[in-house]
Amino acid sequence: MRIARPRAARMFVAALAIGLIASGCASERDDDESGGDSEVFVFGAAGVPAALDPSLGSDGETFRVTRQAFETLLDHEPGGTELVPGLAREWSSNEEGTEWTFQLQEGVTFHDGEELTGEVVCQNFDRWYNWSGTYQNTTLSYYWQTVFGGFAENESEDTPEPNYVGCEAPDELTATITVAEPSANYPGGFSLQSFAIHSPKSLEAYAEDDPSGEGEDITFPAYSQEAGALAGTGPFRVTEWNKGNGEVTLEAFDEYWGETKPGVDQLVFRTIPEESARRQALQAGDIHGFDLVAPADVRTLEDEGFQVPVRGVFNILYLGITQDKQPALGDIQVRQAIAHALDRQNIVDTQLPEGGVRATQFIPDTVAGYSENVRTYEHDPELAQQLLAEAGAEDLTLEFCYPTEVTRPYMPAPADIYELLRADLEAVGVTIEPRPLTWNPDYQEATRSGGCDIYLLGWTGDFNEAYNFLGTWFDGYQQEWGFENEEIFDLLTEVRQEPDVAAREALYQEANEAIMEFLPGVPISSSPPSIAFSPDVNPPTVSPLTQENFAEVSFK
Amino acid sequence: MLRLVVRRLLQLIPTLFGLTVLLFIWIHRLPGGPAWALLGERGNEAARRQIEEQLGLDEPLWVQYGRWLRRLLQLDLGNSIKTGQPVWEEFTLRFPATVELGLTALVFAVVIGIPLGYFAARRRGSWLDVTAVSGSLVGICVPVFFLAMILRSIFAVNLGWLPSGGRLTTGIDATDVTGFAVLDGLLTGEFDASWDAVQHLILPGLALASIPLAVVVRITRASVLEVLSEDYVRTAESKGLRKSVVRGRHVLRNALLPVVTTVGLVTGSLLSGAVLTESAFSFGGIGSFIRQAISDRDYPVLMGFILFIALVYVLINLLVDLTYGLIDPRVRVN
Numbered sequence: 001m002r003i004a005r006p007r008a009a010r011m012f013v014a015a016l017a018i019g020l021i022a023s024g025c026a027s028e029r030d031d032d033e034s035g036g037d038s039e040v041f042v043f044g045a046a047g048v049p050a051a052l053d054p055s056l057g058s059d060g061e062t063f064r065v066t067r068q069a070f071e072t073l074l075d076h077e078p079g080g081t082e083l084v085p086g087l088a089r090e091w092s093s094n095e096e097g098t099e100w101t102f103q104l105q106e107g108v109t110f111h112d113g114e115e116l117t118g119e120v121v122c123q124n125f126d127r128w129y130n131w132s133g134t135y136q137n138t139t140l141s142y143y144w145q146t147v148f149g150g151f152a153e154n155e156s157e158d159t160p161e162p163n164y165v166g167c168e169a170p171d172e173l174t175a176t177i178t179v180a181e182p183s184a185n186y187p188g189g190f191s192l193q194s195f196a197i198h199s200p201k202s203l204e205a206y207a208e209d210d211p212s213g214e215g216e217d218i219t220f221p222a223y224s225q226e227a228g229a230l231a232g233t234g235p236f237r238v239t240e241w242n243k244g245n246g247e248v249t250l251e252a253f254d255e256y257w258g259e260t261k262p263g264v265d266q267l268v269f270r271t272i273p274e275e276s277a278r279r280q281a282l283q284a285g286d287i288h289g290f291d292l293v294a295p296a297d298v299r300t301l302e303d304e305g306f307q308v309p310v311r312g313v314f315n316i317l318y319l320g321i322t323q324d325k326q327p328a329l330g331d332i333q334v335r336q337a338i339a340h341a342l343d344r345q346n347i348v349d350t351q352l353p354e355g356g357v358r359a360t361q362f363i364p365d366t367v368a369g370y371s372e373n374v375r376t377y378e379h380d381p382e383l384a385q386q387l388l389a390e391a392g393a394e395d396l397t398l399e400f401c402y403p404t405e406v407t408r409p410y411m412p413a414p415a416d417i418y419e420l421l422r423a424d425l426e427a428v429g430v431t432i433e434p435r436p437l438t439w440n441p442d443y444q445e446a447t448r449s450g451g452c453d454i455y456l457l458g459w460t461g462d463f464n465e466a467y468n469f470l471g472t473w474f475d476g477y478q479q480e481w482g483f484e485n486e487e488i489f490d491l492l493t494e495v496r497q498e499p500d501v502a503a504r505e506a507l508y509q510e511a512n513e514a515i516m517e518f519l520p521g522v523p524i525s526s527s528p529p530s531i532a533f534s535p536d537v538n539p540p541t542v543s544p545l546t547q548e549n550f551a552e553v554s555f556k
Numbered sequence: 557m558l559r560l561v562v563r564r565l566l567q568l569i570p571t572l573f574g575l576t577v578l579l580f581i582w583i584h585r586l587p588g589g590p591a592w593a594l595l596g597e598r599g600n601e602a603a604r605r606q607i608e609e610q611l612g613l614d615e616p617l618w619v620q621y622g623r624w625l626r627r628l629l630q631l632d633l634g635n636s637i638k639t640g641q642p643v644w645e646e647f648t649l650r651f652p653a654t655v656e657l658g659l660t661a662l663v664f665a666v667v668i669g670i671p672l673g674y675f676a677a678r679r680r681g682s683w684l685d686v687t688a689v690s691g692s693l694v695g696i697c698v699p700v701f702f703l704a705m706i707l708r709s710i711f712a713v714n715l716g717w718l719p720s721g722g723r724l725t726t727g728i729d730a731t732d733v734t735g736f737a738v739l740d741g742l743l744t745g746e747f748d749a750s751w752d753a754v755q756h757l758i759l760p761g762l763a764l765a766s767i768p769l770a771v772v773v774r775i776t777r778a779s780v781l782e783v784l785s786e787d788y789v790r791t792a793e794s795k796g797l798r799k800s801v802v803r804g805r806h807v808l809r810n811a812l813l814p815v816v817t818t819v820g821l822v823t824g825s826l827l828s829g830a831v832l833t834e835s836a837f838s839f840g841g842i843g844s845f846i847r848q849a850i851s852d853r854d855y856p857v858l859m860g861f862i863l864f865i866a867l868v869y870v871l872i873n874l875l876v877d878l879t880y881g882l883i884d885p886r887v888r889v890n
Contacts, residue, residue, distance in 0.1 A: 042726050050638075050639075137610050139594050139607060158603075159606070225640075243649060244653060246838060247726060268726050274836060277838055280709060280720045280721075284720040286720050286726075445592045448592070449601065
């Protein structure tokens, strides 16, 4: 045994030495994780894109990738929400708002060498309008159905009536799109990435490549899963989608028509679902930037020299109230009491990143139609108690749903926000029954189907139109709110059909005032989702719509 | 031997059938559903109805099961609801990564665990023993996510020795031949890619090995302690056999039986452990894919994966039984 002891020790030391040698070798890793090539910019994304055809997408991770390769008729100003020319240099509509004419940019070429013309624009819109079969499923055509209604031949009762009538190209660089009814979705809807213009060659090549839908299947069409199958006009073109490694690679398009030429040769979006893993990947130099930084990490990253530019706010977090789930909630005094009980400024001060603001209505102040004259509900626990007493609801018990395991741009730490709100409500005598649910799908189902008394939810705008917020919630009866209010429903119907932008703005203000008087829920805050970059890059202009143009990125 | 293998494989059929029925009912009874998962924040009731109709989720459960079973008998696991791609393709795309990671963890568990457990037992009460026992307790107790964060923080962020996650460095030249990144590099002569893949395997491998390693250490230690007190060991020592013979032939070989069973069991558990580890390290294997599928209520993927795990467990157990025969002559005789 005495002999064995030093032998064991020798083995241990040997094992340690091997480990250290291995680590020593590892330490010789190239500091630049991007394969040693400084012209490769790697961005950490929270999720994988669903498809490489933006027409089929409805989520931010899909659009973040496709936006670099596909362009829309209209765009948003860098860092802002105002509409600016995209593939169309000018646009106008008739007085009724039913004919939208776009004058296209000259000399725009697709990645496959085709040229942009009015006819090409019409081919794209006609393709979407004539979708059939599985394409008519909301999963694949959410934004078409939201902005243009149904299809040439609807195949389901649940599909809305089409609002799109047709498209004509009176000359080579003009396209006129006709719709049946004016809508608040125009012209903002033309900036949606889902309506990015594809090359005519791509459209022809994949015309027959349908998605399938049989039994428990919705299969994305094969072309939408292949890198480089579709040609757009953007500054980058997709060259590889490594699904196993969770990476989409784009290469600079040398013949890009626009002014902002790509500042890097390659752009890679790498999927890193875990928030802390994204931060550590940036700190380790494995990536050059990532989105959805936890507010608690912002200061740390800044102190370490990382860049964390502040976006403008373009979202709303609200406390939802389901009135027909709990009779007491149908009483306006009870809803007012809830609003007065909540210390929303405390949420902003303690839970949101820099730039977060308290909300007074269901749209952020960056959206046209914001009203300065809405009724506000200051934090006043005594008044809340008094209102509850007057309503005879001193013993009010509410089931409070909140999501777990999720971070949303408008709600960085749901459980912490819930805790603060719960404490506020209990302080005025309301008994809270907590109901934590996993975000997807349990929480979505419970809240949308009216299964919670009160709950936390929010919305990030798609484009600068108040209807994109208000219409989502209050254009008619919805189970998640559980109320009927003809005044509000009629106002939103009116504003939806109003072609004049200025008139719409006044109507939105009126609607906001009516909504805050009725108080269907309590708007809590608007929060800028944080984005971080390594010190050695020139980051893109950050966008309140999270529509960063990565062509602006370059290395210092 | 052949009869044993065939009999065990035949026993698999009713086991798997029962399992599919139970799983199908359980998974479809989970709250929420794929429609909400697909729609997310943009969903509404009409859209949900439309999707459920499309997916056939509005039909009775037995009809859905019948359809699923019919396809399974044709070796078709269906398509992922989320990605829209065949489940089998999704698995084969990601399976090599998970195997690589599992093997790495297994190597850590066996190569470190057995010697550590053995020497801890031989020096009972020494600092090595105390460290091994308390270390294994920590290995079992620390959640994988926390361990992942600590490992990344030390080795990737502070020391910069190892990558923080992923499977290969972005932009490295790596030709895909078999899907096994380390092997592909060796086959194609892209040794940089192989080395890069090995580096990417170390941290997730350690995290995934934490529980199996701890279990192997403890079982080996306990087993060696038991064998050391056996009469035949004392006899062997007293008759003057060399220490190495006593240790190798008498102690270690006898002590290995329960260790082999344990290694078999932990090998199966590596697959389920990969679900958390791969997610924590953004390692693109089956594990991280399944974690997403759970959130998405991606029924076909979940059914396919759980069936697959069950199959692997049964096959590993079969392999363990066969290995017994090699180690213990009494099993062969019986």
